[in-house]
Amino acid sequence: xxxxxxxxxxxxxxxxxxxxxxxxxxxxxxxxxxxxxxxxxxxxxxxxxxxxxxxxxxxxxxxxxxxxxxxxxxxxxxxxxxxxxxxxxxxxxxxxxxxxxxxxxxxxxxxxxxxxxxxxxxxxxxxxxxxxxxxxxxxxxxxxxxxxxxxxxxxxxxxxxxxxxxxxxxxxxxxxxxxxxxxxxxxxxxxxxxxxxxxxxxxxxxxxxxxxxxxxxxxxxxxxxxxxxxxxxxxxxxxxxxxxxxxxxxxxxxxxxxxxxxxxxxxxxxxxxxxxxxxxxxxxxxxxxxxxxxxxxxxxxxxxxxxxxxxxxxxxxxxxxxxxxxxxxxxxxxxxxxxxxxxxxxxxxxxxxxxxxxxxxxxxxxxxxxxxxxxxxxxxxxxxxxxxxxxxxxxxxxxx
Amino acid sequence: xxxxxxxxxxxxxxxxxxxxxxxxxxxxxxxxxxxxxxxxxxxxxxxxxxxxxxxxxxxxxxxxxxxxxxxxxxxxxxxxxxxxxxxxxxxxxxxxxxxxxxxxxxxxxxxxxxxxxxxxxxxxxxxxxxxxxxxxxxxxxxxxxxxxxxxxxxxxxxxxxxxxxxxxxxxxxxxxxxxxxxxxxxxxxxxxxxxxxxxxxxxxxxxxxxxxxxxxxxxxxxxxxxxxxxxxxxxxxxxxxxxxxxxxxxxxxxxxxxxxxxxxxxxxxxxxxxxxxxxxxxxxxxxxxxxxxxxxxxxxxxxxxxxxxxxxxxxxxxxxxxxxxxxxxxxxxxxxxxxxxxxxxxxxxxxxxxxxxxxxxxxxxxxxxxxxxxxxxxxxxxxxxxxxxxxxxxxxxxxxxxxxxxxxxxxxxxxxxxxxxxxxxxxxxxxxxxxxxxxxxxxxxxxxxxxxxxxxxxxxxxxxxxxxxxxxxxxxxxxxxxxxxxxxxxxxxxxxxxxxxxxxxxxxxxx
Numbered sequence: 001x002x003x004x005x006x007x008x009x010x011x012x013x014x015x016x017x018x019x020x021x022x023x024x025x026x027x028x029x030x031x032x033x034x035x036x037x038x039x040x041x042x043x044x045x046x047x048x049x050x051x052x053x054x055x056x057x058x059x060x061x062x063x064x065x066x067x068x069x070x071x072x073x074x075x076x077x078x079x080x081x082x083x084x085x086x087x088x089x090x091x092x093x094x095x096x097x098x099x100x101x102x103x104x105x106x107x108x109x110x111x112x113x114x115x116x117x118x119x120x121x122x123x124x125x126x127x128x129x130x131x132x133x134x135x136x137x138x139x140x141x142x143x144x145x146x147x148x149x150x151x152x153x154x155x156x157x158x159x160x161x162x163x164x165x166x167x168x169x170x171x172x173x174x175x176x177x178x179x180x181x182x183x184x185x186x187x188x189x190x191x192x193x194x195x196x197x198x199x200x201x202x203x204x205x206x207x208x209x210x211x212x213x214x215x216x217x218x219x220x221x222x223x224x225x226x227x228x229x230x231x232x233x234x235x236x237x238x239x240x241x242x243x244x245x246x247x248x249x250x251x252x253x254x255x256x257x258x259x260x261x262x263x264x265x266x267x268x269x270x271x272x273x274x275x276x277x278x279x280x281x282x283x284x285x286x287x288x289x290x291x292x293x294x295x296x297x298x299x300x301x302x303x304x305x306x307x308x309x310x311x312x313x314x315x316x317x318x319x320x321x322x323x324x325x326x327x328x329x330x331x332x333x334x335x336x337x338x339x340x341x342x343x344x345x346x347x348x349x350x351x352x353x354x355x356x357x358x359x360x361x362x363x364x365x366x367x368x369x370x371x372x373x374x375x376x377x378x379x380x381x382x383x384x385x386x387x388x389x390x391x392x393x394x395x396x397x398x399x400x
Numbered sequence: 401x402x403x404x405x406x407x408x409x410x411x412x413x414x415x416x417x418x419x420x421x422x423x424x425x426x427x428x429x430x431x432x433x434x435x436x437x438x439x440x441x442x443x444x445x446x447x448x449x450x451x452x453x454x455x456x457x458x459x460x461x462x463x464x465x466x467x468x469x470x471x472x473x474x475x476x477x478x479x480x481x482x483x484x485x486x487x488x489x490x491x492x493x494x495x496x497x498x499x500x501x502x503x504x505x506x507x508x509x510x511x512x513x514x515x516x517x518x519x520x521x522x523x524x525x526x527x528x529x530x531x532x533x534x535x536x537x538x539x540x541x542x543x544x545x546x547x548x549x550x551x552x553x554x555x556x557x558x559x560x561x562x563x564x565x566x567x568x569x570x571x572x573x574x575x576x577x578x579x580x581x582x583x584x585x586x587x588x589x590x591x592x593x594x595x596x597x598x599x600x601x602x603x604x605x606x607x608x609x610x611x612x613x614x615x616x617x618x619x620x621x622x623x624x625x626x627x628x629x630x631x632x633x634x635x636x637x638x639x640x641x642x643x644x645x646x647x648x649x650x651x652x653x654x655x656x657x658x659x660x661x662x663x664x665x666x667x668x669x670x671x672x673x674x675x676x677x678x679x680x681x682x683x684x685x686x687x688x689x690x691x692x693x694x695x696x697x698x699x700x701x702x703x704x705x706x707x708x709x710x711x712x713x714x715x716x717x718x719x720x721x722x723x724x725x726x727x728x729x730x731x732x733x734x735x736x737x738x739x740x741x742x743x744x745x746x747x748x749x750x751x752x753x754x755x756x757x758x759x760x761x762x763x764x765x766x767x768x769x770x771x772x773x774x775x776x777x778x779x780x781x782x783x784x785x786x787x788x789x790x791x792x793x794x795x796x797x798x799x800x801x802x803x804x805x806x807x808x809x810x811x812x813x814x815x816x817x818x819x820x821x822x823x824x825x826x827x828x829x830x831x832x833x834x835x836x837x838x839x840x841x842x843x844x845x846x847x848x849x850x851x852x853x854x855x856x857x858x859x860x861x862x863x864x865x866x867x868x869x870x871x872x873x874x875x876x877x878x879x880x881x882x883x884x885x886x887x888x889x890x891x892x893x894x895x896x897x898x899x900x901x902x903x904x905x906x907x908x909x910x911x
């Protein structure tokens with residue numbers, strides 16, 4: 001056996017035990033076998049499904065970690081491709097943790113962190129996003145001054161100046177993408193109509209740092225997370241709601257590594273489901289549509305929110321919900337996550353195409369979801385027979 | 401066909417070969433990149449990791465033919481790799497070569513409901529076939545392996561299933577094969593010997609040539625299609641656990657034998673607590689909490705039928721066996737836990753090696769052989785003695801117990817209505833650290849000679865030169881081994897198909 005790495009700060013040392021205990025059962029490639037209803041849609045790992053070589057599955061990436069630790073493998077462009085085509089969807093994690101208390105997702109994160117420290121990363125496409133976060137506090141190279149463009153004329157309270165219970169943390173993508181700003185506006189309108197005492201941070205909202213974490217720039221992410229924790233804790237709000245599944249998982253779960261946030265963090269869907277249940281939101285107008293719901297990875301697998309979106313859809317009169325063969329913890333990723341859409345748009349498009357094909361197999365006419373990245377990526381893959389919508393757009397429509 | 405007589409270095413030859421393989425399968429599906437190759441270097445056995453020189457992913461039998469013919473030009477070893485779940489190092493390319501990853505051929509080609517048969521490609525998993533068969537009230541055999549492994553490879557490798565008591569081992573369910581031989585010719589056996597033949601002919605025509613390929617571990621060609629039997633899916637099913645003390649091996653063997661002979665169960669099998677606790681709990685902590693509450697040995701009996709009445713009749717038969725043999729049922733707690741095993745699909749999750757291997761140390765050392773049932777007590781006692789010797793961290797008070805004796809277990813399963821039995825002895829060394837390798841190899845050196853001398857028989861002569869069984873057993877087989885070498889020499893004169901397996905070296909094969 002080769003001698004293990006001598007570097008005591010090698011991130012791979014943190015995941016060494018997992019890498020060595022991978023028994024090559026290969027279950028991480030597929031959804032939970034008890035849940036398979038259609039063998040056409042039983043694959044779980046997007047990169048493995050597309051590139052097929054063992055290295056593109058979690059089992060292969062564990063072997064790569066082992067090879068790097070033992071000095072049996074050197075960096076090259078293929079390694080970059082293998083590491084950064086993982087969408088970090090967490091599918092392998094769900095399956096593997098059932099089998100043996102292991103955490104393959106941590107191995108992938110450690111591999112990326114190591115690649116970043118050894119200057120194999122960032123990828124050129126990611127470098128632009130990382131610099132943009134550093135310079136503008138958003139990955140989309142947009143000026144800070146335009147961060148509040150989505151909320152013009154809504155008259156939303158500034159959470160730093162006015163005492164509010166709830167902070168609506170919009171996130172970079174909803175705030176800047178012109179195609180998605182309407183979802184932020186819709187969310188704010190729904191909250192207002194339901195009487196929620198909420199505010200926003202406007203131009204002063206900071207990037208959550210999720211992009212940095214997923215791309216391997218752990219040091220920059222840590223800095224960003226700590227700044228955000230301090231700023232958000234100082235607001236004195238009781239809860240923070242997000243529209244973005246990525247922000248949701250980082251604020252809710254990943255910030256725990258640095259002490260966490262004091263306010264409760266929830267996705268907007270969770271709050272809206274509560275408001276419907278309590279009667280603060282009344283859904284009156286029928287929305288006649290056969291819909292299927294795509295579970296965003298960072299909302300479902302990362303934070304366990306599976307029921308709220310379904311409860312909302314079932315509460316909307318006229319909506320018929322049909323499940324895709326891969327749903328909830330078995331959901332197939334949209335293909336956008338962890339910088340994949342930026343660096344490998346063709347692959348991201350292929351994954352989205354697979355997901356839309358699955359949605360079409362249900363007979364649904366509408367694919368609904370609750371994440372800006374999923375909406376961007378799936379939206380481009382939808383053909384004329386499939387309309388993409390955010391769940392809250394349907395809620396708004398039904399409120400009349 | 402002769403090998404290429406050219407003045408190429410090995411590296412240059414493989415580069416040239418890669419170019420030709422890419423022309424066959426497309427640029428994307430063949431590579432020599434070390435980042436890709438390392439994924440094929442290891443399995444859950446104690447075998448040392450070794451990369452192939454190339455990996456190729458064909459998508460059809462025709463492409464497999466071309467791949468083999470092209471590799472043959474270069475004398476390059478070819479190692480078939482279906483889903484990568486081998487437990488004995490069978491697909492680790494110890495001598496390099498070309499790993500032929502079959503995962504692009506993963507289809508269930510046909511499901512014959514009336515004749516209860518399925519036609520599959522190499523990478524069709526047990527789980528996939530199960531789901532398709534279940535839809536029509538049928539099922540395949542469910543192995544002690546993850547649902548993610550190749551049904552074709554497992555059947556060819558004499559996999560033992562949760563129906564082996566009644567229906568035999570994997571090879572007993574094979575009805576026909578399509579084999580691509582080492583010279584690239586296609587051989588069709590059994591019901592596949594001609595296209596229009598139904599799934600009825602297990603053997604022949606004439607002497608059963610397909611038997612040559614059973615347990616051949618890819619040494620005689622690559623199987624690209626199989627027709628296999630399916631079985632009725634029972635409407636009603638139950639599990640009955642009986643308990644035995646650690647020393648009562650005679651009692652448990654007799655109980656299993658009688659249950660099997662009565663034909664009142666789909667399956668009956670003995671598990672020790674260390675094995676079963678890992679299967680019945682979601683994590684290692686849970687297993688360690690549960691194990692002391694369990695009987696040391698549990699015999700599980702699955703029974704049922706097409707109707708509730710049929711199931712009741714089976715239960716009455718089982719009660720009679722319990723009374724005759726003086727066997728006690730397990731505490732209610734065990735029954736409650738074991739209900740998790742129903743329906744059959746749950747077996748995928750529980751009675752399989754993966755949780756044990758992955759929670760313990762990531763490496764699985766299994767000794768698997770057929771025995772007469774009456775010898776099971778002696779074999780088991782001797783194994784536990786050797787387990788204590790090699791995995792003897794027996795002090796439960798000690799915080800550092802990397803290899804607790806209790807986790808080195810065996811299971812015993814009657815086959816063919818109790819006519820014979822399958823005894824699997826499992827140890828879990830850690831391939832990632834020297835102490836684990838030392839203990840694992842010491843165990844292999846102790847167990848293999850003991851089994852062979854005592855008349856045990858390895859049906860699956862796994863492993864390579866480091867810890868393999870074939871290297872010990874097959875040379876002891878006299879004329880049988882001579883004929884095996886002759887068959888290998890005839891079909892594969894270049895010794896290019898998964899070389900170094902079955903105890904056959906180039907020298908031993910007279911090549």
